[in-house]
Amino acid sequence: xxxxxxxxxxxxxxxxxxxxxxxxxxxxxxxxxxxxxxxxxxxxxxxxxxxxxxxxxxxxxxxxxxxxxxxxxxxxxxxxxxxxxxxxxxxxxxxxxxxxxxxxxxxxxxxxxxxxxxxxxxxxxxxxxxxxxxxxxxxxxxxxxxxxxxxxxxxxxxxxxxxxxxxxxxxxxxxxxxxxxxxxxxxxxxxxxxxxxxxxxxxxxxxxxxxx
Ligand SMILES: Cc1cc2nc3c(=O)[nH]c(=O)nc-3n(C[C@H](O)[C@H](O)[C@H](O)COP(=O)(O)O)c2cc1C
Numbered sequence: 001x002x003x004x005x006x007x008x009x010x011x012x013x014x015x016x017x018x019x020x021x022x023x024x025x026x027x028x029x030x031x032x033x034x035x036x037x038x039x040x041x042x043x044x045x046x047x048x049x050x051x052x053x054x055x056x057x058x059x060x061x062x063x064x065x066x067x068x069x070x071x072x073x074x075x076x077x078x079x080x081x082x083x084x085x086x087x088x089x090x091x092x093x094x095x096x097x098x099x100x101x102x103x104x105x106x107x108x109x110x111x112x113x114x115x116x117x118x119x120x121x122x123x124x125x126x127x128x129x130x131x132x133x134x135x136x137x138x139x140x141x142x143x144x145x146x147x148x149x150x151x152x153x154x155x156x157x158x159x160x161x162x163x164x165x166x167x168x169x170x171x172x173x174x175x176x177x178x179x180x181x182x183x184x185x186x187x188x189x190x191x192x193x194x195x196x197x198x199x200x201x202x203x204x205x206x207x208x209x210x211x212x
Contacts, residue, residue, distance in 0.1 A: 003153050005054035035195040036147065037156025039113040042189030046116035047155055048077075055188075056118070058149035062141035066127055070135035071142050071183065074119040074175060081111035087173045088164060110164070114187035118146060119174060122181040136183075143184040156191035159184045 012018060047055050056073055064070075076084060089107035092098040098107070111117050122139040124132050147157045164170045165182040176182065 001154070003051075005050040005153075008054055008058075011057060030148075030151065034148070034151070035197070036158040037189075037191045037195060039158050039160065039187050041191055041193045041195075042114035042156055042158065042187055043192050044115045044189065046077075046114070046189045047150060047153060048116070051153055052116075055146060055149040055153060055155075058152070059118075059120075059142050059146035062138055062145050064138045065134045066125075066130040068125040068127060068130060068135060068138075070123050070125045071139040072121045072123055074121060076111050076117040076119060076185075077115070081117060082108065084174065085110050085112065088167075088170045091167075091169055091173065110162075111185075114158075114189040116188045118186045118188065120146065120183040120186060121176055122183045123177075124179060136181075139183040143186055146186045146188075150186075150188050154190075155188055156195075157186055157188045159186050161185065 052075075059073075060069070060071070085108040088110065089098075089104045092107060093104060098104055120139060120143050122136060124135055127135075143159045147159060150157045161182065161184060164174075165185065168178070171180070171182055172178075174182075
């Protein structure tokens with residue numbers, strides 16, 4: 001089943017009355033069994049047009065102290081995934097860091113691993129009230145919300161950083177200013193395989209009840 005993006009509620013405006021929380025077993029089951037899709041298992045088709053717009057809209061609907069919106073999206077799609085990959089391969093080559101042709105070919109194809117990559121950029125906003133740490137957390141929530149929104153439309157996704165996220169020159173080629181950071185590359189597409197559960201820390205092992 002595909003979901004037409006226009007079936008979503010239109011973006012609310014300030015002071016609209018919004019739905020109250022209600023018990024929802026489907027919603028809970030999705031969260032309880034949520035998994036990322038490995039990039040190797042992300043194929044075409046990917047979200048585009050109105051569906052992609054809706055995913056970005058939902059993605060950005062996160063807790064955000066001070067309504068600062070300290071993030072932005074850079075879409076890597078189509079041939080531009082290869083163009084950017086070529087640029088980062090050239091960067092590694094020019095620095096003399098990588099000479100192995102196989103590794104350079106891998107870098108050229110890095111962003112071709114999924115049909116769509118959304119780079120979530122953390123753009124800090126100068127604020128006397130909201131510490132940067134809180135803005136960082138909000139940008140992380142955007143990455144996660146993108147994954148959830150994509151899943152709601154039946155797509156799979158994976159949030160990766162890899163070396164590119166920490167390389168200032170590679171980020172400059174992507175269009176980031178020196179103040180900005182890469183919150184994540186969110187790879188999106190259609191899952192080719194059902195995900196398998198992986199070990200994960202139990203919440204219970206991380207809980208203590210504070211006592212004076
Ligand atoms: C900020 C951030 C960066 C990540 N970067 C990578 C990465 O570079 N490579 C990787 O294999 N997984 C990375 N992950 C982990 C995957 O996104 C994913 O969470 C993990 O494979 C577990 O899958 P799950 O989401 O189904 O639990 C990153 C996660 C976060 C939160």
